[in-house]
Amino acid sequence: MKLLVAGGAGYIGSVVTRLLVQEGHEVVILDDLSTGHADSVPEGVRLESASIADADRILDGAGFDAVLHFAAKSLVGESVERPSIYWHTNVVGTRLLLDAMARHGVPRLVFSSTAAVYGEPDQVPITEDTPCRPTNTYGATKLAVDMMISGECIATGLGAVSLRYFNVAGAALGAGERHAIETHLIPIALDATSGLRDKLTIHGDDWPTPDGTPIRDYVHVLDLARAHVLALGAAQPGEHLICNLGNGNGFSVREVMTAIEEVTGLPLPATVGPRRAGDPTVLVASADRARSKLGWAPEFDLRRMVADAWAFRGTAPEIGDRR
Numbered sequence: 597m598k599l600l601v602a603g604g605a606g607y608i609g610s611v612v613t614r615l616l617v618q619e620g621h622e623v624v625i626l627d628d629l630s631t632g633h634a635d636s637v638p639e640g641v642r643l644e645s646a647s648i649a650d651a652d653r654i655l656d657g658a659g660f661d662a663v664l665h666f667a668a669k670s671l672v673g674e675s676v677e678r679p680s681i682y683w684h685t686n687v688v689g690t691r692l693l694l695d696a697m698a699r700h701g702v703p704r705l706v707f708s709s710t711a712a713v714y715g716e717p718d719q720v721p722i723t724e725d726t727p728c729r730p731t732n733t734y735g736a737t738k739l740a741v742d743m744m745i746s747g748e749c750i751a752t753g754l755g756a757v758s759l760r761y762f763n764v765a766g767a768a769l770g771a772g773e774r775h776a777i778e779t780h781l782i783p784i785a786l787d788a789t790s791g792l793r794d795k796l797t798i799h800g801d802d803w804p805t806p807d808g809t810p811i812r813d814y815v816h817v818l819d820l821a822r823a824h825v826l827a828l829g830a831a832q833p834g835e836h837l838i839c840n841l842g843n844g845n846g847f848s849v850r851e852v853m854t855a856i857e858e859v860t861g862l863p864l865p866a867t868v869g870p871r872r873a874g875d876p877t878v879l880v881a882s883a884d885r886a887r888s889k890l891g892w893a894p895e896f897d898l899r900r901m902v903a904d905a906w907a908f909r910g911t912a913p914e915i916g917d918r919r
């Protein structure tokens with residue numbers, strides 16, 4: 597297929613791009629490089645360094661078979677402090693993309709949604725029928741886009757798959773996490789392990805969980821990427837399929853820390869700080885629908901995610917500047 601990957605220079609987009617190329621697809625990346633990296637774009641892939649508002653020009657007469665849409669602002673804390681940027685980039689940006697796709701007859705969309713749409717769920721594991729009650733602007737904007745896509749499928753016959761990611765980690769195919777502003781547990785903990793930071797601050801250890809730290813469902817970025825390839829084949833005209841992507845296993849912050857110490861063989865200096873606003877206690881996915889509708893099954897465990905992220909760090913040029 598001929599594919600436009602919006603946000604393909606970012607963490608997940610760059611891994612998915614590499615897998616798509618490996619599978620024989622023709623890929624063009626659209627990325628404004630606001631958080632992505634031009635050198636994450638693999639050889640043989642054209643980079644359109646432009647805003648999502650330029651999708652209309654790029655799709656015009658080009659015969660694309662599908663768009664994979666990763667281009668979004670995705671920091672929970674920032675979304676609470678600066679909601680306007682999130683509504684404009686994530687919602688208005690996607691509206692412009694959908695209009696351009698309809699105008700130029702692009703029949704399929706795979707969209708990066710998030711577990712943040714569910715907020716603090718009443719029960720786990722979370723299925724796609726769990727009520728969506730986002731607790732921050734990031735989750736609200738992704739939910740708004742999911743709703744927009746549902747309407748688009750009915751109105752235009754678009755075939756779409758939204759993939760709701762839980763906690764993505766690891767590296768694959770020469771690409772990995774290279775965020776200038778890092779907020780995620782595993783890369784921050786690896787910084788602390790290797791001395792790039794003094795320590796990890798645990799965001800509270802008084803949560804109602806067995807060891808007092810919050811529990812999350814970690815999924816390897818290569819497993820996630822494989823779900824995107826499967827989603828391209830599963831998209832049906834006029835239908836919007838929504839699937840959670842997680843392993844179905846929960847790990848606490850302290851369990852992740854133990855895995856990091858075991859995998860790296862190094863001590864992880866840490867201190868306990870206050871809870872982080874907006875953090876839910878437990879988020880664990882039911883990925884039954886992804887299994888049945890996409891034929892997806894995650895392969896890699898938490899230790900493999902840590903090992904791959906640890907190995908990738910040695911190759912990422914800017915990690916040394918992240919203090």
Ligand code: UDP
Binds near residue numbers: 779784849875
């Ligand atoms: N966390 C932490 N210290 C950090 C970063 C994260 O204790 O420096 C905790 C965070 O409170 C949450 C878990 O690690 O319980 C996973 O957080 P992350 O930001 O990686 O992903 P999220 O679940 O927020 O999307």
